Amino acid sequence: MSINEVIQRIRPVPHERMEAAQAHLDNLTKPRRSLGVLEEIAARMAALTEETKPAVRNPRIYVFVGDHAVNEEGVSAYPPEVTTLMVHNFLGGGAAINVLARRAGAEVRVVDVGMRDEVSLPGLIGRNVRRGAANIARGPAMILEEARQALSVGIEMAGQARAEGSTLLATGEMGIGNTTPSAALYAALLPHDPGKTAGRGTGLDEAGLKRKVAVVKQALDVNRERMHDPLSILAAVGGLEIAGIAGLCLGGAAHGLPVVVDGFISGAGALVAMRMAPSVRDYLFFSHLSAEAGHRLYFESEGLRPMLDLDMRLGEGTGAAIGIQIIEDAVAIYNEMATFQDLGIEAGA
Amino acid sequence: MSINEVIQRIRPVPHERMEAAQAHLDNLTKPRRSLGVLEEIAARMAALTEETKPAVRNPRIYVFVGDHAVNEEGVSAYPPEVTTLMVHNFLGGGAAINVLARRAGAEVRVVDVGMRDEVSLPGLIGRNVRRGAANIARGPAMILEEARQALSVGIEMAGQARAEGSTLLATGEMGIGNTTPSAALYAALLPHDPGKTAGRGTGLDEAGLKRKVAVVKQALDVNRERMHDPLSILAAVGGLEIAGIAGLCLGGAAHGLPVVVDGFISGAGALVAMRMAPSVRDYLFFSHLSAEAGHRLYFESEGLRPMLDLDMRLGEGTGAAIGIQIIEDAVAIYNEMATFQDLGIEAGA
Numbered sequence: 001m002s003i004n005e006v007i008q009r010i011r012p013v014p015h016e017r018m019e020a021a022q023a024h025l026d027n028l029t030k031p032r033r034s035l036g037v038l039e040e041i042a043a044r045m046a047a048l049t050e051e052t053k054p055a056v057r058n059p060r061i062y063v064f065v066g067d068h069a070v071n072e073e074g075v076s077a078y079p080p081e082v083t084t085l086m087v088h089n090f091l092g093g094g095a096a097i098n099v100l101a102r103r104a105g106a107e108v109r110v111v112d113v114g115m116r117d118e119v120s121l122p123g124l125i126g127r128n129v130r131r132g133a134a135n136i137a138r139g140p141a142m143i144l145e146e147a148r149q150a151l152s153v154g155i156e157m158a159g160q161a162r163a164e165g166s167t168l169l170a171t172g173e174m175g176i177g178n179t180t181p182s183a184a185l186y187a188a189l190l191p192h193d194p195g196k197t198a199g200r201g202t203g204l205d206e207a208g209l210k211r212k213v214a215v216v217k218q219a220l221d222v223n224r225e226r227m228h229d230p231l232s233i234l235a236a237v238g239g240l241e242i243a244g245i246a247g248l249c250l251g252g253a254a255h256g257l258p259v260v261v262d263g264f265i266s267g268a269g270a271l272v273a274m275r276m277a278p279s280v281r282d283y284l285f286f287s288h289l290s291a292e293a294g295h296r297l298y299f300e301s302e303g304l305r306p307m308l309d310l311d312m313r314l315g316e317g318t319g320a321a322i323g324i325q326i327i328e329d330a331v332a333i334y335n336e337m338a339t340f341q342d343l344g345i346e347a348g349a
Numbered sequence: 350m351s352i353n354e355v356i357q358r359i360r361p362v363p364h365e366r367m368e369a370a371q372a373h374l375d376n377l378t379k380p381r382r383s384l385g386v387l388e389e390i391a392a393r394m395a396a397l398t399e400e401t402k403p404a405v406r407n408p409r410i411y412v413f414v415g416d417h418a419v420n421e422e423g424v425s426a427y428p429p430e431v432t433t434l435m436v437h438n439f440l441g442g443g444a445a446i447n448v449l450a451r452r453a454g455a456e457v458r459v460v461d462v463g464m465r466d467e468v469s470l471p472g473l474i475g476r477n478v479r480r481g482a483a484n485i486a487r488g489p490a491m492i493l494e495e496a497r498q499a500l501s502v503g504i505e506m507a508g509q510a511r512a513e514g515s516t517l518l519a520t521g522e523m524g525i526g527n528t529t530p531s532a533a534l535y536a537a538l539l540p541h542d543p544g545k546t547a548g549r550g551t552g553l554d555e556a557g558l559k560r561k562v563a564v565v566k567q568a569l570d571v572n573r574e575r576m577h578d579p580l581s582i583l584a585a586v587g588g589l590e591i592a593g594i595a596g597l598c599l600g601g602a603a604h605g606l607p608v609v610v611d612g613f614i615s616g617a618g619a620l621v622a623m624r625m626a627p628s629v630r631d632y633l634f635f636s637h638l639s640a641e642a643g644h645r646l647y648f649e650s651e652g653l654r655p656m657l658d659l660d661m662r663l664g665e666g667t668g669a670a671i672g673i674q675i676i677e678d679a680v681a682i683y684n685e686m687a688t689f690q691d692l693g694i695e696a697g698a
Contacts, residue, residue, distance in 0.1 A: 029438050030445050031426070031551040035667070036640060036660030077380070085692055089378050094687025096379050102685075103678050202380040291385060309658060310675075311385030318384065325674055326659075329452050336451075338443025343434055 003148060006155055009254040013047045013282040021046035028337040037307060041285065041330035048258050048283065054331045059106040059168040059324050060161050061317040062248055063090060063097060066114030066241030067132035068177035075212045076177040077203040083176050084117045091123045096314055097172055100321035111157060113150050114240025127153040133239045136181055136219040140226055140236045147235035147243050154247020162255045169252045170260035170324055171269060172317020173241045179292060182268035184216045184237035186294050188227060189271050190301045194220065199293030230275035245269025250276065253283035260327065262320040263290035263312065267298050287323025288312060352497060355504055358603040362396045362631040370395035377686040386656060390634065390679035397607050397632065403680045408455040408517040408673050409510050410666040411597055412439060412446060415463030415590030416481035417526035424561045425526045426552040432525050433466045440472045445663055446521055449670035460506060462499050463589025476502040482588045485530055485568035489575055489585045496584035496592050503596020511604045518601045519609035519673055520618060521666020522590045528641060531617035533565045533586035535643050537576060538620050539650045543569065548642030579624035594618025599625065602632035609676065611669040612639035612661065616647050636672025637661060
């Protein structure tokens with residue numbers, strides 16, 4: 001399917017289905033709505049499924065990997081080599097995402113969409129579109145065709161997951177320097193002042209943060225004339241792994257699959273997807289509020305509420321892995337609780 | 350052990366242990382502190398254990414049950430019969446707490462400390478101290494000796510759980526009307542204005558809330574001369590299940606066991622325990638911010654941060670059951686992640 005065909009296939013979740021799901025929840029042995037966010041999650045999960053009961057089967061976390069030449073500007077506390085080291089760690093099973101995915105009963109898939117280093121490792125899904133995004137402070141991150149290709153990688157992954165029986169997808173990423181293009185995408189798409197969307201990433205000091213804000217502003221200036229729509233903005237100031245995430249959101253929604261969105265960087269990918277196809281929002285579950293400064297603004301601007309606030313700022317998909325567990329809790333509530341009829345009493349207030 | 354002996358046995362968690370645990374976390378393959386609250390939880394869990402690695406084994410949720418004659422004042426949307434119906438539901442496995450405990454791999458124990466109705470059911474732990482708390486708007490909820498007995502039930506449960514190999518306890522409760530004594534305990538012990546500590550419970554309207562605030566004020570007035578210390582305050586305006594929760598917190602801490610605290614009502618029990626033995630705080634993990642109005646004030650006043658904010662207001666131990674899962678996530682991070690040495694690089698910034 002072309003990207004446009006994918007977008008055409010995304011349908012809003014019917015309101016009647018949400019109501020039917022909430023009616024079931026209201027009939028469970030608890031005061032109405034007393035399980036708060038769990039009920040909202042359960043209702044949406046139920047409304048999204050074609051089956052009688054929502055189910056989480058073979059949840060999969062896709063960790064998209066890409067590098068960023070904008071690192072030359074001194075916007076990250078880590079050198080780009082760390083991207084490759086962490087890919088080894090993911091495939092060896094020792095990273096935070098591996099641990100939390102095991103806890104969630106989820107599989108981790110690692111996808112090279114835009115790594116700088118040429119890496120071939122057992123288990124690494126090789127879909128390299130280009131060897132790292134170019135320096136956005138000097139020009140576009142990639143050309144339009146590369147952005148389309150990277151988006152298509154995410155779409156492909158969603159299709160594959162569905163074909164292999166997964167009913168829940170999740171986003172993750174690795175890419176030293178990728179809070180900078182994310183902050184640029186927030187600034188361009190929310191839209192908002194780069195001084196508010198850029199944060200300290202994995203550990204910038206005050207001077208580093210100032211430099212980063214200046215770099216984001218410069219990236220937006222330098223690329224101004226190339227930025228017309230979500231895709232061209234993504235190509236201009238985004239990144240390849242961010243495009244992969246956007247593609248996973250679009251592809252998941254097109255296949256009717258819910259997608260759990262990780263933190264700040266995944267949020268940028270989800271934002272691109274929501275601007276390309278507003279109905280994608282119905283399929284997204286935002287797992288957590290990152291400690292990265294601009295993330296709160298993101299949720300406020302979009303009128304969204306993340307499930308968790310655990311002051312995390314690691315990425316990889318770690319917040320999404322915990323989010324999957326919360327979704328599984330919500331689905332279990334929907335499927336397993338006794339009804340008022342079971343107890344032989346009338347429904348509560 | 351007497352209550353005083355239990356209190357004497359509670360020791361603060363040594364600072365060196367916390368530091369050693371954090372040093373281990375800093376050596377895992379992630380930027381320092383990037384897992385936020387998960388790291389704080391992991392460090393405390395590690396510091397609390399005598400073993401080399403923290404472990405969650407046989408987590409147990411104790412649901413203490415008690416009734417409240419203050420219901421006569423019209424402070425609840427539900428009749429007291431619902432307490433007994435829900436006890437049947439707990440033992441039948443169909444309540445929200447059963448579902449979420451299964452998800453957490455935790456066992457649910459239901460303890461009658463103060464039910465109004467005489468109920469004997471397989472699986473119900475019978476420790477009834479009195480047939481419901483008296484109407485606190487007219488006099489004390491119970492006499493001092495009853496408060497001591499109800500506390501001792503919680504202490505006994507903690508000891509039994511430890512003897513049976515549990516390494517993590519959690520609190521829960523059931524008792525129609527029990528947000529009213531909880532609001533009274535908050536008002537007396539934080540201390541704070543009853544207008545701020547009382548909320549809508551399971552569904553009061555504006556008039557009901559006004560009545561409830563007036564009832565809490567009256568309870569504090571009527572009992573003023575009986576309230577000298579945490580125990581006498583508990584006896585005057587508390588409840589039997591709340592005393593059980595306080596006892597579980599004290600007993601858990603005395604045995605060196607972490608205790609996960611559920612929501613608004615469990616918070617009242619934990620508050621009594623913290624006022625009786627301030628070091629108990631080191632052993633408590635506050636699972637969630639309840640939608641009940643006064644709970645935010647509780648955390649602000651005590652300088653505590655709950656793990657989750659899921660807008661829940663059900664009680665039973667449902668928030669604690671999700672909290673157990675988060676603690677298990679944190680402990681898995683501590684035990685299972687690769688170190689920088691494993692990857693052959695120096696520790697990160």
